[in-house]
Amino acid sequence: MAKMIFLTVGSLKNKACLALQEEYLGRIRHYTSCELIEARDATQKIPESENLLKKIGSGDFVVLLDEKGKTVSSTGLAQQIQKWNGQGLKRVVWIVGGAFGVAEEIKKKANLVLSLSSLTLPHELARVVFFEQIYRAFTILKGEKYHHE
Protein backbone atom coordinates (compact mmCIF):
# COMPACT_ATOMS: atom_id res chain seq x y z
CA MET A 1 0.00 0.00 0.00
CA ALA A 2 1.42 3.40 -1.02
CA LYS A 3 2.16 5.82 1.79
CA MET A 4 0.03 8.94 1.51
CA ILE A 5 1.68 12.29 2.04
CA PHE A 6 -0.74 15.19 2.35
CA LEU A 7 1.20 18.30 1.49
CA THR A 8 -0.61 21.49 2.41
CA VAL A 9 0.18 25.11 3.09
CA GLY A 10 -0.20 26.44 6.61
CA SER A 11 -2.28 25.04 9.44
CA LEU A 12 -6.03 25.32 9.82
CA LYS A 13 -7.21 28.24 11.94
CA ASN A 14 -10.86 27.33 12.18
CA LYS A 15 -11.25 24.99 15.16
CA ALA A 16 -14.22 23.12 13.73
CA CYS A 17 -12.39 22.43 10.46
CA LEU A 18 -9.33 21.38 12.42
CA ALA A 19 -11.40 18.93 14.49
CA LEU A 20 -12.90 17.42 11.34
CA GLN A 21 -9.49 17.17 9.69
CA GLU A 22 -8.14 15.30 12.74
CA GLU A 23 -11.15 13.01 12.76
CA TYR A 24 -10.77 11.98 9.14
CA LEU A 25 -6.98 11.69 9.31
CA GLY A 26 -7.38 9.38 12.29
CA ARG A 27 -9.78 7.23 10.31
CA ILE A 28 -7.49 7.16 7.24
CA ARG A 29 -4.66 5.87 9.44
CA HIS A 30 -6.64 2.68 9.99
CA TYR A 31 -6.15 1.88 6.32
CA THR A 32 -2.76 3.20 5.34
CA SER A 33 0.35 4.94 6.53
CA CYS A 34 0.01 8.67 6.02
CA GLU A 35 1.55 11.96 6.98
CA LEU A 36 0.22 15.51 7.01
CA ILE A 37 2.85 18.10 6.11
CA GLU A 38 1.86 21.70 6.55
CA ALA A 39 4.47 23.65 4.63
CA ARG A 40 5.23 27.19 5.71
CA ASP A 41 3.41 30.07 4.19
CA ALA A 42 5.45 32.26 1.89
CA THR A 43 7.69 34.87 3.45
CA GLN A 44 9.23 37.88 1.74
CA LYS A 45 12.35 35.83 1.05
CA ILE A 46 11.01 32.37 0.45
CA PRO A 47 8.00 31.73 -1.76
CA GLU A 48 5.46 29.12 -0.71
CA SER A 49 6.35 27.02 -3.75
CA GLU A 50 9.91 26.56 -2.50
CA ASN A 51 8.61 25.29 0.85
CA LEU A 52 6.42 22.79 -0.97
CA LEU A 53 9.00 21.65 -3.53
CA LYS A 54 11.54 20.58 -0.95
CA LYS A 55 9.05 18.14 0.53
CA ILE A 56 8.65 16.23 -2.75
CA GLY A 57 11.00 13.31 -3.38
CA SER A 58 12.23 12.35 -6.86
CA GLY A 59 10.38 9.01 -6.82
CA ASP A 60 7.09 10.40 -5.52
CA PHE A 61 3.90 10.23 -7.49
CA VAL A 62 2.43 13.73 -7.21
CA VAL A 63 -1.28 14.46 -7.34
CA LEU A 64 -2.41 18.06 -7.40
CA LEU A 65 -5.91 19.00 -6.32
CA ASP A 66 -7.03 21.81 -8.56
CA GLU A 67 -10.42 22.98 -9.78
CA LYS A 68 -9.13 22.82 -13.36
CA GLY A 69 -8.16 19.15 -12.96
CA LYS A 70 -9.92 16.02 -14.13
CA THR A 71 -13.21 15.67 -12.26
CA VAL A 72 -13.34 12.57 -10.13
CA SER A 73 -16.21 11.00 -8.21
CA SER A 74 -15.96 9.28 -4.84
CA THR A 75 -15.82 5.84 -6.47
CA GLY A 76 -13.41 7.11 -9.14
CA LEU A 77 -11.04 8.20 -6.39
CA ALA A 78 -11.20 4.74 -4.84
CA GLN A 79 -10.40 3.13 -8.19
CA GLN A 80 -7.45 5.46 -8.59
CA ILE A 81 -6.00 4.43 -5.22
CA GLN A 82 -6.50 0.77 -6.05
CA LYS A 83 -4.64 1.27 -9.34
CA TRP A 84 -1.64 2.80 -7.54
CA ASN A 85 -1.55 -0.07 -5.11
CA GLY A 86 -1.50 -2.48 -8.03
CA GLN A 87 1.41 -0.54 -9.54
CA GLY A 88 3.36 -0.82 -6.29
CA LEU A 89 3.85 2.95 -5.80
CA LYS A 90 5.80 3.75 -2.62
CA ARG A 91 4.64 7.31 -1.93
CA VAL A 92 1.74 9.34 -3.26
CA VAL A 93 2.03 13.05 -2.49
CA TRP A 94 -1.26 14.95 -2.54
CA ILE A 95 -0.86 18.69 -2.90
CA VAL A 96 -3.77 20.55 -1.38
CA GLY A 97 -3.20 24.26 -2.00
CA GLY A 98 -4.21 27.20 0.13
CA ALA A 99 -6.71 29.93 -0.64
CA PHE A 100 -4.93 30.98 -3.81
CA GLY A 101 -3.98 27.62 -5.31
CA VAL A 102 -0.35 26.82 -6.03
CA ALA A 103 2.41 28.25 -8.21
CA GLU A 104 3.09 27.11 -11.78
CA GLU A 105 6.29 25.33 -10.81
CA ILE A 106 4.28 23.12 -8.44
CA LYS A 107 1.75 22.38 -11.15
CA LYS A 108 4.60 21.17 -13.38
CA LYS A 109 5.57 18.61 -10.74
CA ALA A 110 2.14 16.99 -10.81
CA ASN A 111 1.77 13.55 -12.38
CA LEU A 112 -1.99 13.91 -12.13
CA VAL A 113 -4.33 16.86 -11.55
CA LEU A 114 -7.70 16.05 -10.00
CA SER A 115 -10.72 18.16 -9.19
CA LEU A 116 -12.97 16.90 -6.42
CA SER A 117 -15.70 19.44 -6.85
CA SER A 118 -16.82 22.13 -9.24
CA LEU A 119 -17.83 24.19 -6.22
CA THR A 120 -15.65 26.97 -4.95
CA LEU A 121 -15.13 26.24 -1.26
CA PRO A 122 -13.10 28.07 1.39
CA HIS A 123 -9.78 26.23 1.48
CA GLU A 124 -10.20 25.09 5.08
CA LEU A 125 -13.52 23.43 4.30
CA ALA A 126 -12.13 22.08 1.03
CA ARG A 127 -9.41 20.36 3.03
CA VAL A 128 -12.01 18.68 5.25
CA VAL A 129 -13.96 17.51 2.20
CA PHE A 130 -10.75 16.16 0.67
CA PHE A 131 -9.83 14.10 3.74
CA GLU A 132 -13.37 12.78 4.02
CA GLN A 133 -13.16 11.64 0.39
CA ILE A 134 -9.85 9.86 0.96
CA TYR A 135 -11.34 8.11 3.98
CA ARG A 136 -14.44 7.25 1.95
CA ALA A 137 -12.25 5.83 -0.84
CA PHE A 138 -10.74 3.31 1.57
CA THR A 139 -14.15 2.26 2.88
CA ILE A 140 -15.24 1.74 -0.73
CA LEU A 141 -12.19 -0.42 -1.45
CA LYS A 142 -12.89 -2.50 1.65
CA GLY A 143 -16.58 -2.80 0.75
CA GLU A 144 -17.59 -1.20 4.02
CA LYS A 145 -21.02 0.18 4.81
CA TYR A 146 -20.00 3.84 5.20
CA HIS A 147 -20.48 4.61 1.51
CA HIS A 148 -23.88 4.26 -0.10
CA GLU A 149 -25.00 6.02 -3.23
Add this chain to the structure above:
Amino acid sequence: MAKMIFLTVGSLKNKACLALQEEYLGRIRHYTSCELIEARDATQKIPESENLLKKIGSGDFVVLLDEKGKTVSSTGLAQQIQKWNGQGLKRVVWIVGGAFGVAEEIKKKANLVLSLSSLTLPHELARVVFFEQIYRAFTILKGEKYHHE
Protein backbone atom coordinates in the same frame (compact mmCIF):
# COMPACT_ATOMS: atom_id res chain seq x y z
CA MET B 1 -35.87 39.57 -0.70
CA ALA B 2 -37.35 36.06 -0.38
CA LYS B 3 -37.24 34.53 3.08
CA MET B 4 -35.13 31.38 3.09
CA ILE B 5 -36.47 28.36 4.94
CA PHE B 6 -33.94 25.57 5.39
CA LEU B 7 -35.93 22.41 5.94
CA THR B 8 -33.83 19.52 7.19
CA VAL B 9 -34.27 16.26 9.01
CA GLY B 10 -32.95 15.93 12.54
CA SER B 11 -30.25 17.97 14.23
CA LEU B 12 -26.52 17.67 13.69
CA LYS B 13 -24.73 15.38 16.15
CA ASN B 14 -21.17 16.21 15.15
CA LYS B 15 -20.11 19.25 17.17
CA ALA B 16 -17.69 20.55 14.57
CA CYS B 17 -20.33 20.38 11.82
CA LEU B 18 -22.81 22.04 14.16
CA ALA B 19 -20.36 24.88 14.86
CA LEU B 20 -19.79 25.42 11.14
CA GLN B 21 -23.52 25.35 10.44
CA GLU B 22 -24.10 28.01 13.11
CA GLU B 23 -21.28 30.11 11.72
CA TYR B 24 -22.62 30.14 8.18
CA LEU B 25 -26.25 30.59 9.26
CA GLY B 26 -25.17 33.61 11.29
CA ARG B 27 -23.45 35.05 8.24
CA ILE B 28 -26.46 34.37 5.98
CA ARG B 29 -28.67 36.32 8.41
CA HIS B 30 -26.72 39.46 7.53
CA TYR B 31 -28.17 39.25 4.03
CA THR B 32 -31.66 37.83 4.37
CA SER B 33 -34.30 36.60 6.76
CA CYS B 34 -33.96 32.86 7.20
CA GLU B 35 -35.08 30.00 9.39
CA LEU B 36 -33.66 26.55 10.03
CA ILE B 37 -36.34 23.92 10.60
CA GLU B 38 -35.13 20.53 11.72
CA ALA B 39 -38.07 18.23 11.16
CA ARG B 40 -38.39 15.15 13.31
CA ASP B 41 -36.90 11.90 12.19
CA ALA B 42 -39.40 9.24 11.19
CA THR B 43 -41.06 7.23 13.93
CA GLN B 44 -42.87 3.95 13.59
CA LYS B 45 -46.15 5.82 13.20
CA ILE B 46 -45.13 8.96 11.33
CA PRO B 47 -42.80 8.84 8.32
CA GLU B 48 -40.19 11.54 7.94
CA SER B 49 -41.93 12.79 4.79
CA GLU B 50 -45.05 13.70 6.75
CA ASN B 51 -42.98 15.78 9.16
CA LEU B 52 -41.44 17.62 6.23
CA LEU B 53 -44.63 18.11 4.22
CA LYS B 54 -46.46 19.92 6.99
CA LYS B 55 -43.76 22.59 7.03
CA ILE B 56 -44.30 23.52 3.37
CA GLY B 57 -46.85 26.23 2.61
CA SER B 58 -48.95 26.27 -0.55
CA GLY B 59 -47.28 29.42 -1.93
CA ASP B 60 -43.73 28.32 -1.18
CA PHE B 61 -41.16 27.84 -3.88
CA VAL B 62 -39.56 24.50 -3.05
CA VAL B 63 -35.97 23.63 -3.94
CA LEU B 64 -34.77 20.10 -3.31
CA LEU B 65 -31.07 19.37 -2.96
CA ASP B 66 -30.48 16.01 -4.58
CA GLU B 67 -27.50 14.43 -6.26
CA LYS B 68 -29.68 13.65 -9.29
CA GLY B 69 -30.64 17.31 -9.67
CA LYS B 70 -29.35 19.96 -12.06
CA THR B 71 -25.71 20.67 -11.28
CA VAL B 72 -25.14 24.23 -10.18
CA SER B 73 -21.94 26.16 -9.56
CA SER B 74 -21.36 28.74 -6.84
CA THR B 75 -22.04 31.61 -9.26
CA GLY B 76 -25.02 29.74 -10.74
CA LEU B 77 -26.55 29.54 -7.30
CA ALA B 78 -26.10 33.28 -6.84
CA GLN B 79 -27.82 33.95 -10.18
CA GLN B 80 -30.69 31.71 -9.15
CA ILE B 81 -31.25 33.66 -5.94
CA GLN B 82 -31.11 36.94 -7.82
CA LYS B 83 -33.73 35.64 -10.23
CA TRP B 84 -36.11 34.76 -7.40
CA ASN B 85 -35.68 38.18 -5.88
CA GLY B 86 -36.57 39.71 -9.24
CA GLN B 87 -39.70 37.55 -9.35
CA GLY B 88 -40.76 38.75 -5.90
CA LEU B 89 -40.95 35.28 -4.31
CA LYS B 90 -41.97 35.43 -0.65
CA ARG B 91 -40.55 32.17 0.67
CA VAL B 92 -38.02 29.76 -0.76
CA VAL B 93 -37.96 26.41 1.04
CA TRP B 94 -34.74 24.44 0.66
CA ILE B 95 -35.08 20.77 1.43
CA VAL B 96 -31.81 19.29 2.59
CA GLY B 97 -32.37 15.58 3.19
CA GLY B 98 -30.74 13.29 5.69
CA ALA B 99 -28.42 10.36 5.05
CA PHE B 100 -30.93 8.54 2.86
CA GLY B 101 -32.36 11.40 0.82
CA VAL B 102 -36.08 12.13 0.87
CA ALA B 103 -39.26 10.26 -0.04
CA GLU B 104 -40.88 10.40 -3.48
CA GLU B 105 -43.79 12.50 -2.22
CA ILE B 106 -41.32 15.19 -1.16
CA LYS B 107 -39.60 15.07 -4.54
CA LYS B 108 -42.97 15.74 -6.18
CA LYS B 109 -43.31 18.96 -4.18
CA ALA B 110 -40.08 20.38 -5.58
CA ASN B 111 -40.25 23.24 -8.07
CA LEU B 112 -36.55 22.82 -8.71
CA VAL B 113 -34.04 20.06 -7.99
CA LEU B 114 -30.43 21.14 -7.64
CA SER B 115 -27.22 19.21 -7.11
CA LEU B 116 -24.37 21.09 -5.47
CA SER B 117 -21.76 18.42 -5.89
CA SER B 118 -21.21 15.14 -7.67
CA LEU B 119 -19.37 13.94 -4.56
CA THR B 120 -21.05 11.70 -2.06
CA LEU B 121 -20.60 13.44 1.29
CA PRO B 122 -21.80 12.47 4.77
CA HIS B 123 -25.05 14.36 5.24
CA GLU B 124 -23.75 16.44 8.15
CA LEU B 125 -20.81 17.71 6.09
CA ALA B 126 -23.07 18.16 3.06
CA ARG B 127 -25.23 20.46 5.17
CA VAL B 128 -22.20 22.58 6.08
CA VAL B 129 -21.15 22.81 2.43
CA PHE B 130 -24.70 23.81 1.49
CA PHE B 131 -24.86 26.66 4.02
CA GLU B 132 -21.43 27.87 2.98
CA GLN B 133 -22.61 27.99 -0.63
CA ILE B 134 -25.73 29.98 0.27
CA TYR B 135 -23.57 32.42 2.21
CA ARG B 136 -21.13 32.59 -0.71
CA ALA B 137 -24.02 33.28 -3.12
CA PHE B 138 -24.96 36.41 -1.15
CA THR B 139 -21.36 37.64 -1.12
CA ILE B 140 -21.25 37.13 -4.91
CA LEU B 141 -24.47 39.13 -5.36
CA LYS B 142 -23.05 41.94 -3.24
CA GLY B 143 -19.75 41.85 -5.12
CA GLU B 144 -17.86 41.16 -1.90
CA LYS B 145 -14.31 39.91 -1.71
CA TYR B 146 -15.06 36.53 -0.09
CA HIS B 147 -15.53 34.78 -3.41
CA HIS B 148 -12.67 34.54 -5.88
CA GLU B 149 -12.34 31.99 -8.61
